[in-house]
Amino acid sequence: MKPAEFDSHAAHYDGGLDNPIKRLVGSSADQFIAVKARWLLRRELRLTAGGLAVLDYGCGAGDLLRVLVGLGARAAFTGCDVSTGMLAEAAKRWPAAFGPAPALAVQDGARTPFADGQFDIVTISAVLHHVPPAERQAVYRELGRLLKPDGRLYVFEHNPRNPLVRYVIARTPIDANAILLDEKEVRHGLLDSARYDIVSNYLMFMPPGITFLRGIDRLLAWLPLGAQYVVAARKGA
Numbered sequence: 001m002k003p004a005e006f007d008s009h010a011a012h013y014d015g016g017l018d019n020p021i022k023r024l025v026g027s028s029a030d031q032f033i034a035v036k037a038r039w040l041l042r043r044e045l046r047l048t049a050g051g052l053a054v055l056d057y058g059c060g061a062g063d064l065l066r067v068l069v070g071l072g073a074r075a076a077f078t079g080c081d082v083s084t085g086m087l088a089e090a091a092k093r094w095p096a097a098f099g100p101a102p103a104l105a106v107q108d109g110a111r112t113p114f115a116d117g118q119f120d121i122v123t124i125s126a127v128l129h130h131v132p133p134a135e136r137q138a139v140y141r142e143l144g145r146l147l148k149p150d151g152r153l154y155v156f157e158h159n160p161r162n163p164l165v166r167y168v169i170a171r172t173p174i175d176a177n178a179i180l181l182d183e184k185e186v187r188h189g190l191l192d193s194a195r196y197d198i199v200s201n202y203l204m205f206m207p208p209g210i211t212f213l214r215g216i217d218r219l220l221a222w223l224p225l226g227a228q229y230v231v232a233a234r235k236g237a
C-alpha cells in the first residue's frame, strides 16, 4: 500500500507551527486547537458528562482529542486516520495521566472500519483541505454513515476568505498539496450525501494566544472573515 502523505510529517508534526507567521500569532499548536475545542465544549454541554461516543475523523497526532480531554471533556473517544504514522504519534503523545489512549483505527481511503450509526458526535478538523476535491464526496458520505440519527458532525476548516490564512497556507510545508475549501462547499457537499440541519460559525479572529480577547470571537461568529470556520450539522432523525 502507498504510504499516506502525512506519514512523512508524523514524527515532527506540530500543526504547521514551523511557519514563522503562525508562530507570531500563537506559541503552540495546542493554542490553535484549543479555540476549536472550547467552541465545541460550549456547543456540546454533554461532552463533559461522559456517555457520548465521539469520533475524530482524520485525528492525526490526536491533538483535538487530547486538548478536549485536557479541557474537561469525558466521552468514549475514537480517532481514525489514513496515516499509520500519525496514528502511532497519537498513541505515543497521549499523556499517561489522561488514562488509556482513545481507540485508534486506520482508514482505507475515506472508509473507516466502524459500524453504521456508531457515533453521537463526529469531528473532522483540518482534514478536508488535504483530501483531493474528487475524493471529498466519499468522505462526506462516510461521515454521514457513521453518525447516529440526530448525531452531530463538526467540520473545522481554514477559511480561504481570510487573506492571512491563504498567505500562511501557501508557505507551510505540511500544506504543500492543500486545496482550501470554503464553508459553502462543505455545506453543499454534506447536503448532497445526507439530511442535516446546518449552522456555520467563524472562529479565530484574534491570535489564539491572547486570552483576554477571546470574547471577540463569540461576537463575530457570523462574519465570514475568521481564520477558521466550523460547519455544525445535525443529522436528521
Ligand SMILES: C[S@@+](CC[C@H](N)C(=O)[O-])C[C@H]1O[C@@H](n2cnc3c(N)ncnc32)[C@H](O)[C@@H]1O
Binding pocket: 004, 005, 006, 007, 015, 057, 058, 059, 060, 061, 062, 063, 064, 080, 081, 082, 083, 086, 107, 109, 110, 124, 125, 126, 127, 130, 131, 139, 174
Ligand atoms: C493537518 S492534519 C490535521 C490532524 C488533526 N485533525 C488535527 O486537527 O490536528 C491532516 C490529517 O488529515 C489526514 N488525512 C488526509 N487525508 C485524509 C483522508 N482522506 N481521510 C482521513 N484523514 C486524512 C492526514 O493523514 C493528517 O493526519
